Amino acid sequence: MIRSSEDIIIRTVSRILVPFIQLFALYVIAHGHYSPGGGFQGGVILGASLVLLLITYGPSDTRRHISGKSVAVFSSLGVLIYSGIGFICLLLLGNYLDYGKLSGILHVTPAEARSLGILGIEIGVGFTVMAIMFSIFFDISSGGKPPEDEKE
Amino acid sequence: MVDFIVGKYNYWIYIVLMMIGFYAMIGKKNLIKKIIGMNIFQTAIILFYVSIGCKKGATLPILGHAHGHAGQAIQTSAYINPLPHVLMLTAIVVMVATLGVALAIGIMIYLKYNTLEEDEILKAVK
Amino acid sequence: MKILNLIVVVITGAILIYGTMDMPGWGDPDSPASLHVSPRYITKTMEETATPNMVTSVLADYRAYDTLGETTVIFTAGMACILLLRKRRNGHG
Amino acid sequence: MGVIVSIKPLLAVLVTLVAAVLILFTGERNRNLREFWTLLASIIKFSIVISMVPLILKGNIIEYTIISLTPGIALQFRIDSLGMFFGVLASFLWIITSVYSIGYVRSLDEHAQTRYFFNFALCLSATMGIAFAGNLLTLFIFYEILTVATWPLVYHKETEEAIMAGRKYLVYTLTAGMAILFGIILIYSLTGTTDFKPGGFLSGCGSANILRFIFVILILGFGVKAAVMVLHEWLPSAMVAPTPVSALLHAVAVVKAGVFGCLKVILYVFGPELLHELNLWLVLAYFVSFTIIVSGMYALAQDNLKRRLAFSTINNLAIIIMGAAMLTPSGIKGAIFHMGSHGFMKITLFFVAGAIYVKTHKENISELDGIGRQMPLTMGAFAIGAMGIAGIPPVCGFISKWYMALGTLEANEVFFLFVLLTSAMMDIAYFFPIIYSSFFKKPKEDVIPCFNEAPMMMVIPLMVTAIISIILGIFPNAFFNFFNIASTAAGKILGGM
C-alpha cells in the first residue's frame, strides 16, 4: 500500500516539516520535567514524523533515514535503557529503579540524580515508542506484504 | 437533586460515553466499529479518572516558576492531583497498544475472509 | 440479540449511576483522592526529584515501575504486530 | 498388643508396582523374562506378607505411615487381623493365578499380553493396599487404583461386547467411588479423622440421620464392587473377560475388595454398637438377603458357565455381608472366613471354566455333557468347588457357613438362617446338574471321550486350590493359621462389646 506519494505539495511540505517535528519531539522529551510531555509523547511525535515520511516518500526513501533493522534495534534499545537504568540501581545496592543511588556515580545530589534518572528513562521510552509506533504503522499499512527492497 | 445532577455532570457524560462504547463493542457487527467502540469505551474511563483528579480552584500539576518558589511552602490544594493523570497516561498507552494489536488482527481477518462483518466471517469460518 | 446487548449495557449503566450517588462532588478539594497519597507528590516533588512537573516525577520516579510496564506494553504490541503481520520473503528472519 | 512400625507393608505394595513397571519395559521382546517378573514378584510379595503373620497372631498391629495427605489423614498402612487375612488370601492366590494365567494366555496366544500382566500386577498392588490400608482415605485411594487397573482387563478381548462391559464396569464402579468419596468426606468433616478402629469410631458424632446417610452411601458404594443386587449388573457382563481375570475379579481382587470395604465400614467405621443403636444392621441384612435369594434364582437361569458362576459369586458375597451384619462373634468369624474359603473355591471353579474353554472353546453348560470323561481332573476339582460352595463338608465352605448359621442364631434371627439354607439348596440346584451331566451324561459328538486335559500350567493351579479347599475344610488352621487370623479379627472387633 505504501508507495511514495505523487502529490508534490505533500512531499515538499512534509520534507520541510519533518525536521521541525522531530526537533519538537526531542524538545518534548527533554522538557518533560518542566512542561507537559515526556518520553511517551515525544516518542509518539517522533514516530509520527517517521510515519509522515513513510507516507510521503515510501518505504525505500524512508529507509534511508531509519532502516527496518534500526527500528527494531531502537525498540529493544529503548526498553533496555529503561530497564538497564533500573538494573544499575540494583547493582548500586539500591532497589530496582531507585535512581537516588545513581548520585554516587554521577556526583550529584540524590534529588538531581533522580531528575537525571527520569531523563534517562524518558529517552528510553522515547526510543521504544518511536520505533514501535513506526513499526506498527508500517505493519498495519503494508498489511503483511514483505517490504520491497529490504536487505536481510 | 438538581445539585446532584448538575454537580456531577462529568460523571454522567462519562457513563453515557462508556455505554455508547460498550454497546458498540458488543452490539456492532463490524470489526472496525467494534474497535472504535473500544476506543470510546476506554476514553470514557480516562475521562472518569481525570475527573477524579480535578480540584476546583487548583492549577496545573506543574510547579510554577519552580526556582522562585523554593522558599515557600507548597499548598496541596493549589495543584491538581497528578496521580490520576499518571495512571491515565499509562492507560492511554495501553489503549493505543490494544488498538494496534486489534487492528493487526482485524487486517489478518480481512486478508483471509475479505470482509469485516462478524456474521459473514463466522459463516466463513464454519 | 440486539435487545440483549442493550439490556447488558443498560444494566451496566444503571450500576454505574448507582455508584455515582455516593461519589464525592466533582472537583472537591477535600475528596479522599486528594488527601491521602497525592499531597506528597505535590509538596515533595522538587525536594525529592528536582522535577517541577509532578506528572513526570510521579510517572517516571514514584511510579516508574508502572511506566516500565507501560513501555513493555508498547513493546509487546509492536512485537505482536510484527508477529501477526510481517511476512519474510525467506525463512531467515 | 503393641503397634510395630515396619516398612514391610509398603514393600508388599511396592513389589508388585515395581514388577508392573518391569513388565511394561520388558514388553513383548522377552516373554519369559516378563513372566518371570510376575512370578518373582508374587513369590516375594507372598513371603513378605507371610513373614508378618506371626506378629499379627500375637495381637500386634503393624503400622507404616508414608506421608501426610491432609491434616489428620495420612497415607498409612495399618495391618490388623482382618487386613492380614485378606492380604494372605490375595497374595497367595496371586501366585496361583499367575501360573494359571501364563498357561492360559500362552495356550490361547492372547493379544496384548504385556498390558494384561501389567494390569494384573497393578491390581494386586492395589489389592494389597486395600488390605493394609490404615484409614478410609488410604483404602479409597487403592480402591480407585484397583478400579482403573481392572478396566483394561475387563475390555481385554476388545470385542464390542467386551468394550460395552468395560464401560458398564467403569460407570458402576466410578459412580460408586464418588459415593464412597462423599461418604468419606462427610465422615472427615464430622470427626476430623478416618482412621479405622476396631469397633468403629463414629459413635457419638453427628446426628443419627447423617450417620444413617453416610452408612447408606458407603455401603452402596462398596456394594457396587461387592455386587449387591440391583448394583450387580456389571459383574455378569464383565464375564467376557479372560478367565484368569474373571477368577481374579471374582475370587480375589475386585469383589473381595468390595466386600472387604463393606466389612471395614460395618466393623471398623461404624462398629456393632452404633449399628445396633441405629438399627441399621437389620436393614442391611434384609437388603442382602434379597440379593442372596434373587441371585440364586438368576444363577439357575444361566446357561453360560461363567455367568452362572458370576451369579453364584454375587450370592456368596451377599452371604458374607449378611454374616457380618449379624454382628455376632460367630457371624463375623464366619463371614471373614468365608471370604477366604469362597476365594479358594470360586477360583477353582473359574479355573475350571477357563481350562474347559482353553481346551474345547465351550462356554455353555448345555454343551458340557460328558466332558468329565475327557477332563476328569478338572471336573473333579469342579465338583470339590461346587460342594464347598453349597456348604457340604468336608470342604471349607461348610465351616464358614456353619459359623454364619450360628451367627444368625446368636442374633436371634431365624429368618436369616432360613435364607442361608435356601441359598445352600440353590447352590446344589445349580451346580450339581453340571457335575452330573459332565460325568454321567452321554457325551456329545465333539467331546473326545478320552483323557485330554488342559495344559499342566492350568491344571496344577486348579488342583492346588481344590486341594487347599478340602484341607481348609478339615483343618481350618492348616494354612498359615488361616482360621485363627479370622477369629482374632472377630474377637478384636467385638472386644469392645
Place this chain on the structure above:
Amino acid sequence: MIPAFDLVILIFVVICAIAAITVKDLLSAVMILGAYSFFMCLMWAEMGAVDVAFTEASVSAGIGTVLLIAAVYRTTRRSKD
C-alpha cells in the same frame, strides 16, 4: 474552568461518539473518532490535565487515527452498521 465551555465540549464529545458508531462509512467514522479524541483532549486540557491532553492529542487523535485510517485503507470502507 468555565462551565459553559466545558458543557459545550461535553455535548460535542457525546455527539461525536454517537456519530462515530452510527456512521456507515468507516473512513468517516474514523475521522469522527479523531474529532472525538480531539474534543476529549480539549476537555482534559481545560480540566487541568495537560499531560493527559497532550498524550491524547498525540496518541489517540494522532497515531491512533492514523493507524485506523491505514487499517481502513488496507481493508474496506464499507460497513453494514
Place this chain on the structure above:
Amino acid sequence: MIEQAPVLIVVIPLIFAFITPLIGWWRKELCYPWIILSLTLSTFCSVITLLTVINTGVIHYHLGGWLPPWGIEYAVDYLNAFVLVIVSFTSLTVAVYSKKSVELELPEKTIYFYTVFLLQATGFFGIIVTGDMFNLYVFLEIASLAGYALIAVGEEGAPMASFRYVIMGTIGASFYLLGVGYLYMTTGSLNMADLARLLPDLYGSKVVLVAFTFLIVGVATKMALFPLHGWLPDAYEKAPSSVSALLAPLMTKVSAYVMIRIMFTVFKPYFSIEMLPVTTILSWIAAAAILYGAVMALAQTDLKRMLVYVLLSEVGYLVLGIGLANKNGLTGTILHIMNDACMMVALFMIVGAIVYRCGNREISQFRNLHRRMPFTMAAFVIVGLSVVGIPPTCGFFSKWYLILGAVDTSQWVLAGVLVLSSLLNAILFFRVIEYAYIEPRGGHDNGGESLAVVREEAPLTMLIPIISVTAGIVLLGLLSGRIVSTVIQFAIPACF
C-alpha cells in the same frame, strides 16, 4: 542479591525479552535456549522467594525505594510465592516444550513468537507478584496483549477467535480499571495493603460496592467464568499448541489468584461474605460453570476443544472454592490452582504432541495411538485420571478439599455438583482413552498384532516436559498434605 529476588522474577525475563529480537537476528536458533535460560533464572528466583517467605514471612519490596503507598510495592506472601512457583515452573515447562511445535507451526516467526511468549510469561509473573492495584492492571495488559497476538497466529479461524478475545479481554480489563478508579476515588490509594486498611470504614458506600462489582466482573471476564466465557473456547482451541499449553492453564489460574486477592486481601473477607452475597452468587455461578463445561465437553469430537470445555469446568472449580469462602474451600482452590495448572498444561501439551505427530485432533481418529505414542498416551491416561479425580493423582486432593468445603457450609447441592462433574469428566476421559487404547475386533479374538503401527513417539523436547509434568501430578498428589501444611494453610487469609 537474595532480597532482590522478587523483583528479579519479573525483571530478568523482561530484560531477556527485550534482547530476544536482537539475539534472534544474530543467531535465530539461539532464541530458544535464551528464553529457556531466562525462565530458568526466573523460576530459580521464585523458588528462592518461596523459601524466603517460608523462612522469614512476608516480603515487602519497595520499587524505586519509595515506601508504599507512594511507590509501588511488591508484597510477597505465601499465596503469591506459591502461585509464582507454580506459574514459573509451568511456563518453563511449556517453553521447553514449545521448540518443535513452533518449528512446525510458525517456522518463519520464531523470534517474535519467543519474544511475545516470554513477555506473556513476564506478564503473569508481574500480575502475581505485585502489591499494587494499578501495577496489576499494567501487567494484566502485557499478558493480555501478548495473549491476543499468540492466539491470533494459530490455525484457521484463530484471528477471529482472537479478535473476540480482544474485545472481551478489553472489556474485562477496562472494568477492572474502572473498579480500581472507584476505589481510588474513595480512598486515594492504590496499594493493596493500604486499601485493605482504609476500606473497612467505607464498606457502606455505594462507590465501594460498585467498585467491587466491577473488579469481580472484570476478573471473571479474564478468567472466562461461565456466563462470560464466550471468547474462550475458540481462542484456546485455535491457538498454536504451545500457546494453548501456556495460556489455558495460566491465564485462568492467574485470574483466580487475582480474584482471591481482591476478595480476601483488598476487601476483608467479611465484606465479600456478609455485606454482599457475592460468595453465594459466585458459588452458584461456579456450579453452573462446572456443569456447563462438562456437558459441553461431552458434545465435542475434537480433543482440544473438549479440553477447552474441561478447562471451563475447571475454572468453575476454582471459583467454587472461592465462593465457598471457608478454610477448606480456599485450600481447595489454592491447591487446585497448582493441580489444575499441572493437569491442563500436561493435557494441552499432549494434544500438541498428538497434533505434531498425527496432524489431527479428532477423537475418533485416535485408533492405535497407544502403540504409536505409548509414553504420551500413558501420560494422557494419568492426567485424565487426575482430572477425573482418581487418587493418588493430585486432582483428587483439590476435589477433596472442595467437597469438604461444600460439606462444611452444608452446601449439599454444590457437593453434589462436584461429584457429578467428576463422573462427567470420567466419561469424557475414558471415552478418549477407549478410542486410543482399544482396537475393536469384530467379535473374533484371534490375537496377534494384526495392525502393524509404527512407533512414532513425540520428539524429546516435547516428551520430557510431558513426562515430567505427569510425574509431577502423581508426586504432587502424594505431597499435597505436605504442601497444604507448609504453604497453603498460611496462604489463606487469617480469619478463616
Place this chain on the structure above:
Amino acid sequence: MEVTLLIQATDDSFRILEDARKQAKGLLDSASILEDARRQAKGLLDSTVGVTSETRQMEKQKIQAIFKGAQEAKSSFQNFIATFFLLFVFWVLLSGKFDLFHLTMGVICSVVIAHLTHDLLLANVRVGETRVIVRRFITYIPWLIYQIILSNIHVAYLALSPRMPIDPHVLRFSTKLESDISWVTLANSITLTPGTITMDIKDGEFFVHALDKKVADDLHAGEMEDRVAHIFMEADHIYIQDALDVARIYVALRKWG
C-alpha cells in the same frame, strides 16, 4: 569536478545565446533602412529563439542532472550546518531556557536531527542566493495578502449577490516553474487566495478549481506565477531577464568549486 563541467556547459550555452542575440541586434541596427533586411533579421532572430528554446530544453535537463550531483557532493555538510542552525534557533524559541544543561541538550538534539534530516529540509533547492530568495519571499508576502484581500472581497461579492453568479470550472495550465518548492509556493498561494483551489499538480501541470471566470482570468494572466518564479529565480528569465542573478550564481559556484 562537476562544478567545473557545469560552469563550462552553462558558459557554452550562454555564449551561444549571447552570440545569437548580438548578431540579431547588429543586423537589426545595421539594416534598419532596408525592409527586407529587417525581415531577414527578424527571421534570424526567430530562428535563434527557436534554437534557443530547443537547446534550452536540452541544456536544462543536462544542467539539472549536473546540479543534483554537484549539490550532493558539495552541500551535504553545508546543508547539515544550515539545518543545524535553523533547528537550534527553533529549539531556543521553543525552550526559552538558557542554562547550560538545556542548551547542551538543544545542541545535541539539533545535531542529531540535523544529521538525520539534512537531506530533507534543504534538499532539492536550486542553487540560488538564499538571501535573495528570502528577501524576495518577504516582499512577496504583502503582495499575496493584498491579493487575498482582493479576492476575498470578490468572493464576498459573489456570495452575497442575490444571483450568486458563480461559474465554477477547472483550469488546467502547465507552469514554467521548475522546482518543487516553487510549485508548492504557487499552489499554496493559489489555494490561499479565496475562490481558487489547487487540486493537483502533475508533471508541472496545475489543476485549479476556480469559482468564476474573473478569478480564472486573473490566474491565467500569470502574475502570481511570474512572481513566484521571480522569488526562486527560475524559468525563462533565468536565461534572459535575470542574467544578473544567474551571473551571481556562477560567481558563487566558482567560489565553491
